[in-house]
Amino acid sequence: MAWLVVLSIASINQAEGARVTSAAGQQAQDRDTVAYTSKNPLVISATRSAKRLEDVSVPTTVLDAEMITQTGQRRLDGLLMQIPGITLFQEHGQGIQMQGFSPEYTLILIDGEPVIGRMAGTLDVSRVTLHGVKHIEVVEGPSSSLYGSEALAGVVNIITKTPNAGFSGQLSTQLGTHAAQDHTLRLGWSAETMDVQWVLNQYGSDGFDHTPREFGVSAPSFEDLSSSLTTTWRFAPRSRFKVQARASSRDLQSSFSVRQSASTSIPYLDESSRQDFSIAPSIEWAVGSRVFGFSRGYWATYQTDQHQFEQQTEQTFYQDQFDQDFLKIEQQVNVLWSNQHLSMAGVGLNRETLGGDRYESTLQVDGTTGQPEAQQWFAFIQHEWIPSERFELNLSGRYDRHEDYSPQFSPRFSARWQANDAWTLRASVGSGFKAPAFRQLYLDFNNSNVGYSVFGSTKMVEGLQSLLDQGVLTSLFLDPANLGIIQSETSNAFNLGATFTPTESLRLRGHLFYNDVSNLIETQPVAQKSNGQFVYGYFNLDRIYTRGARLDVDASRTVGQRHRLSLRGGYQFLQAHDRDVVDDLRAGRVFGRDLNNRDMKLSMADYSGLFGRSTHHLSGTLTYQMVDAQQRQWTTATSSLRSTATPTSVSVTSRWRSKYGYRDLDGNGFANREDEFVDAHLLLDATVTKTFSLENTRGSQPLQLTLQGHVRNLTAITFPETNPSLAGRQWAVSISFEW
Amino acid sequence: MKRSTLPIFVLLASTLLFTACDTTSSDEADELYVLRATDVEADPGTRDPQTGQLNSNNTFTLYSLSDNDIVLSSSETDPATRAADSASTSWDIGFKGTTIIFNGGTSGPGQAGAQIIEAAFGSVTEAPTAGYLQDGQNSECPGVVTPAGTFPGAPYAICTGDENGWYDYQPSANLITPIAGRTIVLKTATGAYAKLRILSYYKGAPSTPDPLSDEARYYTFEYVLQDNGSTDLSAN
Structure with missing residues (x-):
């Protein structure tokens, strides 16, 4: 809790950019015309147009470039973890x-276009490099009113840099433990x-x-190559x-073993590979001073x-190929009616094709075959x-109509009220x-074993009909x-x-959230079936809620x-509960077993919620810098350097989370017993940075050499x-040369 | 897999329990205690590693609650001995694999019958006077799903099959777990009331059994027996 002490004595100069009351038109006015300040940057994810973070x-x-540099992170997963309440979930990435x-x-x-390719629902965020990234915007709470599906918990938007004037570049290398390299x-x-x-x-x-004596690795070896070109x-x-x-x-190589007896x-060996490609042409245009818009295409x-x-026999244990093809065309128009009114409207079309072992259907009805x-x-x-x-009000809504599930309308209403210079309130x-x-819509799977x-x-x-025709069904339950039709x-x-900004050097942001999730x-x-096995389908059944509170601190002090x-840091309190379990607990229908296998009735106090959720999260990055720099100057005949x-x-990042459930041993579907939890733990990272820069006094782009040492965990x-x-x-060391 | 020290505690605990029982029963005859039976074999055998078939005697172990002891072990194969014991009222409850029988109805000459009450063992303080079924009488048992197909449930007082009676079966882990909050309330062969909870199906009653290394078909259970004829099952 030492950082709370730091916080209470903190006082810094918070760079406060000019407040843009009317956000209109700023996006199109390009990067140089609007001053970018680190504490109040322009963000675009919240409203699909540029707006000051504070507005x-x-x-x-916002996780900015300074934070990326200070913490020495190279991939998106490492950076996002620094947001209080965001934790990594390791499952298929x-x-x-x-x-x-x-x-x-x-x-x-990435720059407003969805990254595709999820495995069992997980989009592996370690796919995304932080090189060439200006900042990351994270909007919490549903944003489906602007972005549609998947924006249910929130949106992460990676905003890439635009190059500096003239020729610029960077060459950087990081080497570390486990032959990690970037x-x-x-x-x-x-x-x-x-x-x-x-x-x-x-x-x-x-x-x-972690367990060299047993066959099978804890984390696979891999090599990842990525490239992007923006014009x-x-x-x-x-x-x-x-x-x-x-x-x-x-390309990824892994190994694991399957126990046969004590x-x-x-x-077994596991070899897998992934390729992805996308291209996104877009036009930003403006008509007069009041109308501007975006025409965007995206193919991924x-x-x-x-x-x-099997390692010895090389006999295949499991094989799977998956192919996804996504095409989107979208048109967005913004109209600034007056200084007080700004409207936006957009339409678009997605087309998606799936291929691969699990989706090449053998069912042929109505002439539809093969790939969904x-x-x-x-x-x-x-x-x-x-x-x-x-004061500001924002009303938005989006209608999504898909061939294979019921249409969806998603509204959102939000308001901001700046009560005085210190306090701003927000509600949405x-x-x-x-x-x-995809599997819930298109899977056609018969387990042959x-x-x-x-x-x-x-x-x-069609599936049931085909099984009926084959005469292998003994009873139909519905x-x-x-x-x-299945619903979203x-x-x-x-x-x-x-938001409370008592001094220029301290900002506290807090919010409460509640998500009521159904279907x-x-x-x-x-x-x-006559073999005693079942035919399974997908149905809208479960209801959960998640609720909690977040407090973020941003403070600095010059001594x-x-x-x-x-x-920078914060705290999150979280409860993620299954409604049916809560109902059963309240009705006294839930039981558990202690470590001696004795049964007992459980109450709400025993409920830890969904697996993998910690009730408490604390995280913070504390950075120490000396302000003055040592300078030397040389003057030659032609210029001065x-x-x-x-x-x-020195930057130290800490993340603490309270215990979380990871398995159920006593049959009630949640963690309640000591041995069903992963213990509370604190993870610490540290980064030491030293930068040298060489500058031509005539003001051209400086040459910069950055040396860093990192220790994680x-x-x-x-x-x-x-x-x-x-x-x-x-451990890792890195060297970066920027010009 | 961590080796548990639980069996030692179990032994210690049962020793203490029985000692306590002996010293107090003379003073306060009405006080009831939780009794424990540890690692009662229920026709264990060896599995053929190729076919997965179990080689066992296919016999029940018969248990007396009042003696807290085995009357006839499943390892006993002499037909005459088995027949004599089975036909007596000296046993109350029998175990073979996941199947539990009671000395009554189609299973034996006694008055035993049973029912499952959806409550934690500790909160069952009074035996119901009605609702006991004898083996052979239970027409409500759901079908039992096996890899070879679904079969009609045997009409035992405690139904057989995953989720139907006292246990839950996880096919992925090949694990049998007693369902928490299901207390077996029974009448013994002589008509006394008792309640019973099964703690484990594995030898040594580990808290996290591993079917690959822990031997299955060994029951550890706790029970409270009321031998004064009343329905009171509140135990210390």
């Missing part, structure tokens, strides 16, 4: 948990009407093993044409190939009313949704004719928050003339059984 009425957090939701409920965007080359060129930026990144690790052409004032292309691939197990593909086989293909169109509107500098109410996953079958909702009627998983949520999709048997301390050595800065806390992907202590 946004929904809970929004590093997913993130936000407001208590599992990874499939958070939409991940090499990057970034080249940029910017002229009056044109920008080009190219980023090439290689990232990899040999993985690690911007400013063809007219406040108008530009931009094409962003990205490609990446990852003393024998069979070793994602492919994975996984092969698991679906179209969706959507329309959204937003109106912002800003009657005064201190909205609904979010997540479309049924065990003999059960699973059908996605669009395959259920009439397929009465099956309704939906939530209704509110967020209520306040969660679960499997349920629909028929029994004397030379020392500067800054702290100045070298600056910034004194060392300083206290080497590991959970080999319950969280194998958490590595022990890791």
Whole structure:
């Protein structure tokens, strides 16, 4: 709790940019015309148009370049973890948990375009390199009113840099424990009407093993290669044409063993690969001073190939190929009616095609065969009313219509009121949704070993019919004719928050959140086969709620003339509960067993909620910097050079979470017994940074050399059984040359 | 897999329990105590590693609650001995694999019958006077799902099959777990009331059994027996 003391004595100069009361038109006015300040940057994710962070009425957090540098993070997963309440969820990649939701409920965007490719719902955020990133915007609470499906828990938008004027570039290398490496080359060129930026990144690790005596690794070895090319052409004032292309691939080698008896197990190897590619052409245009808009196209593909086989015999254990192809066309128009009224409207179309082992259906009805293909169109509107500098209302809504699940309307209403110079209040109410996953819609799966079958909702009627025709069904639990169309998983949520800025050096932001989620999709048997196994389908069954409170602190203090301390961090309280379990607990229908196997009745006090959720999270990054720099100057015949050595800065990041449930041993479906929890723990990272810069006094771009040393998981806390992907202590050094 | 020290505690605890029982029963005859039976074999056997088939005697262990002891072990194979004991009223409850029988109805000559009450063992303080079924009388048992197909449930007082009676079966882990909050209330062969909870199906009653290393088909259970004819089952 030492940082609370720091906080109470903190007083700094908070750089406060000019408040943009009317957000209109700022986006199109380009990067240079609006002063970017670190504490109050322009964000675009909250309203789909540029707006000052302080003027946004929904809970929004910005992780800026300074924070990326100070903490030495190279991938998105490491950075997002610094937000209080965001935790990583390791399942088929590093997913993130936000407001208590599992990874499939958070939409991940790069410059506003959705990143596709989820495995079992998880979008592996470690796919995203932080090189070439300007800042990350995180909007919590549902944003489906602007972004549609997946934006149920929130939205993470990665905003990429635009290159500095002239030629610029960066060459950087990081090497660390477990042969971890990250090499990057970034080249940029910017002229009056044109920008080009190219980023090439290689990232990899040999993985690690907590239990070397047992066959099978804790984290796989992998190599990841990614590249992006962004070209911007400013063809007219406040108008530009931009094409962003990205490609990446990852090859992964892993191993595991399957126990056969107390003393024998069979070793398996796992080789998998992933390729993804996307291209996003867009035009930003303006008509007069009051109308501007975006025309955007986006095409993305994602492919994975996984092969698991027995080490000795090389006999295949599991093989899966998956192919996803996503195409989006979208048009957005913003109209500034007056200084007080700003409207936005948009329409768009998505087309998605799936391929791969699990989706190549053998069911042929109505001439539809092979790969599932679906179209969706959507329309959204937003109106912002800003009657005064201190007050603002925002109303938005979006309608999504998809071929294979029921249409969805998602409204959101939010308001901001700046009571005085110190206090700002924010409130938002909205609904979010997540479309049924591909397997829930299109799966056509017959398990040949065990003999059960699973059908996605669009395959259920044909699937049951085909099994009936084969005469292998003994009983039907429901009439397929009465099956309704599957619905999206939906939530209704509110967020209520306040920002308190008592001094220029201290900002406290707090908010309460509540998400009421229904129609969660679960499997349920629909028929029994003559082999005794069941046929399963997907149904809207479960209801949960997540609720909690967040407090964020942003403080800094200059001690004397030379020392500067800054702290960013916060606390989250969270409860994520299943409503049916809560009902059963209240009715006294839930029992558990103690460690001696004795049964007992459980009450609400014994309920730990959904697995993997900690009730308490604390996180913070404390940075110490010396303010004054040592300078030396040389003057030659033609120019004058100045070298600056910034004194060392030290940054320590801590993340603490209370215990969380990870398994159920006594049959009630949640963790209540001591041995069903992962213990509370604190993880510490530290980074030491030293920067040298060489500057031509005529003011051109400085040359900058940055040396960093990192240690992650300083206290080497590991959970080999319950969280194998958490590595022990890791060291790394990096060098970066920027011009 | 961590080795548990639980069996030692179990032994100690049962020793203490029985000692306590002996010293107090003379003073306060009406006080009831929780008795414990540890690792009662229920026809254990060996599994053929190739086929997964169990090789066992296919016999019940018969248990007396009043003696807190085995009357006839499933390891006893002499037909004459088995027949004599089975036909007596010296046993109350029998175990073979996950199947539990009571000395009454189709299972034996006694008056035993049983029912499951949806409550924690500790909160069952009074035996119901009605609702006991004898083996062979229970027409409500759901079908039992097995890899070979679904079969009609045997009409035992305590139904067989996953979730139907006293246990839950997880196919992925091949694990049998007693369902918490299901207390068996029974009448013994001689008509006395008792309540019973099963703690474990594995030898040594580990708190986290591992079916690959812990031997299955060994019951550890606790019970309270009321031998004065009343329905009071509140125990110390």
